[in-house]
Amino acid sequence: MNEARKEALIRKYSYAAQQAGAQGRGPGGPRTGGPGPGRGRGRMSGGKPKNAGETIKRLLSYIQEEKYKLALVFTCVIINTIAMLAGSYMLRPIINSLTSENGSADKLLHSLVIMACIYAVGIVAQYLQSRVMIGISQHAIFKIRNELFAKIQKLPVRFYDTNNHGDIMSRFTNDVDAVGEMLNNTVVQIISSMINVIGTFCLMVYTNVWLTLITVVTVPLMMQAARFVTMRSRRFYKAQQAALGTLNGYIEETVTGQKVVKVFCHEEIAEEEFSYLNYDLRDKQIMAQFFGGIMGPVMGNLGQVGYSLTACIGGILCVLRGFDIGGLTVFVNYSRQFSRPINELSMQMNTIFSALAGAERVFSVMDEKPEPEDGPEAVQLTNCRGYVRLEDVTFGYNPDKTILKDISLYAKPGQKIAFVGSTGAGKTTITNLINRFYDIDKGKITIDDVDIKDIARDDLRRNIAMVLQDTHLFTGTVRENIRYGRLDATDEEVEQAARTASAHSFIMRLDKGYDTMIEGDGANLSQGQRQLLNIARAAISRAPILILDEATSSVDTRTEKHIEKGMDRLMAERTTLVIAHRLSTVRNADAIMVLEHGEIIERGSHDDLLTMKGRYYELYTGKSELE
Template sequence: MSAQHRGRPGGPHHFGPPMAMPGEKARDFRGTLRRLLAYLRPRAWQLGVVLLLAVLSTVFSIISPKIMGKATTKLFEGLMAKYLGLPGAGVDFAYIGRILVLLIVLYLISAAFGYAQQYIMAGIAQKTVYDLRNRVNDKLARLPLKFFDSRTHGEVLSRVTNDIDTIASTLQQSLTQLITAIVTLIGVVVMMLSISPLLTLVTLVTLPLSAVVTVGAARRSQKFFAAFQKSLGELNGHVEEVFTGHPVVKAYGRQAEAVATFDGINQRLYEAGWKSQFVSGMLFPLMGLVNNIGYVIVAVVGGVLVTRRAIEIGDIQAFIQYSRQFGQPIAQTANIANVIQSTIAAAERVFELLDEAEEVADPADAVVLPSPRGEVRFENVRFSYKPDEPLIEDLSLTARPGQVVAIVGPTGAGKTTLINLLMRFYDVDGGRITIDGVDIRRMRRRDLRALFGMVLQDTWLFSGTIRENIAYGREEATEEEIVQAARLAHADAFIRSLPQGYDTVLNEEASNISQGQRQLLTIARAFLANPPMLILDEATSSVDTRTELLIQRAMQSLMRGRTSFVIAHRLSTIRDADLILVMEHGRIVEQGTHRELLEAGGHYAELYNSQFAGSEPA
């Protein structure tokens, strides 16, 4: 799974375990926490208001039981006086009514402060992660291609979405809960001490027992939760793998093995799941037992104190309410501490992304080519993806204006690497690449890449209309220009056969049209862009033979007068190229025209004959 499942505090209205699942730990907790707090610093005064509101809301809520105890005491005294037959005895309902009105007002004020606290904190959290998302988005735009080549898309997406959402959720919910829990704990202890230090001491006696129960349950459940998460990840991975390759599984008759593997993982998931749920589920009954023991002790000791008139009966009622509240913030704080641990780990991953090395900045005195001719030179170029594994060493070549340069060779020879260097997706380690005599490192990347149109083997289309996808090559294009580009790419006919024509909406993966049709749309996009130079990477690999011939004619028209680089495995598509480069292990081992290379009888002839010998004349 690319996104990690993280636990959330449980409670009486939550399904699942009552304690948070153990989260991943940050390597540098303090350093990451300081960086995260730095994002909150511009809103420090708002956080101060939240803290004040939390204190006020909790205080108004905490003092209510003691005031209610006054009403209980007055009621008890009135009933006892009446029972003893004292003159003028009776219950002072007016006093009790005033107490009840006061309690309603206090609860309403507490609720209002709590609402205001949540409202302000929601704004703080969302504005903070808004800034963080903007920084991450800007960072992604400045990262070199090697960053994305070395990581899976799921990993990057997880940091940008799941990890930032975790931070937002913690800031908005857990942070305010933590503040409230701490204030409640302090307030409850203060109120209990104000009623009876002796009863407070009696209550605190049960605290170590509660801690032993909580820690014991947490330790035993952690290993089961860890096993549960591991098995869940295995199960999801297995299901995704099997259903993605379902036709292959069926074709080789491996359904039984796939089901058996699923059953094994599912059994481990079941065992870890019920054990973790059982152990963590025992926490509340055990805590209830400890709390009930505490209530019994408080009731007995309190009763003795009442008989000795050392304390009022209403205070006993208030104290029991406080003792019930006493354990809640402790358990809540323990849960939130685990959530914060996961949040800091998530923030650490986001900050790791923000700390990644960026592309070398564009020069301040960048050169702009007003009328590019298209002469491209590689001069003694050296490059390696890994420092200890050189790929290209001392490579030189010249593509003259208007030439069609084809690049062929086995997989891993360095064909695509040349294009990556030319587009400055990667920078050379030595030597230089020039366009019209200007080192491409002296140009802004945006200006450099605007000189090229690209049609790749892997089609990229976004969710939108066909018209919008073609116009991606030139946003200001008119309807007539879009249609003309589609005609040149031989895409107009199939587009008009669709129910909505150019207004047909492509889904997220453009799977509602065929692979060949997707390729035609990317070619139409290149036609519309009308760049001075072209890069074609197996541009016709996904279309049928008849469509390929039509596209080749259109491409010849498109490439006329433009310097073009064509990466090809099907050598029939490059027979008319002005220059063919044969690469192996990052070196150009042969170069020349199609006929010259065949006559030389070297690597190209071997590649060509392996594809076409006996089926196509040279």
């Protein structure tokens, strides 16, 4: 793979390549340069990455509600630290008694029993702090996942059109898990280390001031080394998490499109591209793990230098100044304990920076701008008749590229309005605007003479049923998937909707009929069967406005003819907007709109347009093909 392809591949799939919406198109719109949105094609926004301090503060806000449990953890940490320090200090009288003439086995046994009891208290406290902290951290992760999932439900369609789906999934799994690992262990470790350092320092001063000064001198050197490694570690861990999201995005897209990969014999190229992205992740992981792992050995060696220096000078003090051997033994132990918390934290730097990088990526989604809330004056669209009007509507997915130009049309209740034209002419864009997936730049869209901007979004969309070209079925039974259109529908209504869509006959041929489980987005059904279930889902919704976006494109001609009567029954009392490339499916439309380059260039009935012998005539007679 040459360098140009490598650069293009990273730019196409990388999380940081572009800000969301900087380039691209909306569904059905033309590409305007660069990777456009769509499944696995966009870029995650989120603005400028937050610094470590802000990220840590935000993470801690998820555990602040557990005040009493945190107080218990804090108490257990103090008890455990005091027990460990006191147990270590017990070595001083034990050793001194053994080296003195007054020592005895009874005194030694008594001291050992006391030491054992002290350590037992510390072990119990450590067990409690671990048990309680795991509960706190898992509850925090539970809240983070809930907030993240709730947030993506509130994000506009533009977000999904402009972001890599695999990368979004990576934030739910890899990034959240990294945060959970840090909260499980590192938070308590930091608290314990701080108390341990303070307690150890106080006992060191109490034992010998001069040796304490020697130990403390090595601390700035250790901190400087930690700072040097930390500055590099954080950068590489952020790159690692981004590369991981990029690789997940590529895997998700390739697995989803595996049939296309095989049809076009793209396996070797896919392997080559995956191999490069895998190598890129490997290289970033090596650097991240190297700088994360090198911290421990560096700090450990510096600690050993201080330990050796302390032992050497302490021995001299014992000989020349009468410093007791027990005191030297305890102090040497404390000098190692003094550097141990720093070493332990350094060994967890990979966890810390991986978690912080993951947290920033999670919070970048949470900070995305959601769909605007409905205003207090938003109206409910009750008893909707389905009168749709567009007045001088102008819209572009990007400010510098206009997709629709001064579009005006109307659809009366019960009418069937069809849109035809070249690919990218703006047909699907019109339906996206009616649903308020995107807000128009200029003009006005009304339903029953009410501006859709004044209608509550949920109420607006509840009155519109859509059957899209790309089918999507959820894990569950056939009955549950049809009922997705209206959750309070009865079994009889589900069956009637299936009959309306001409899906009942094939459903009854399934192993368990309506109770047949649908697997993997309908992998156990044909493309046409999946589309029939989508049509049945729309039929059960009772929405007065129906949008069919290439709804029968996946159905064979014989089946299409078979369901025409059912579709006519479905559309009889509904305002229907149809997007079709098969012009034979729109001959009976009340009005046909011919779009080119975002403008309606012809409108009228099928016969009227044929009489005009314009663009529609060329498309229908085959003298000009849809581009």
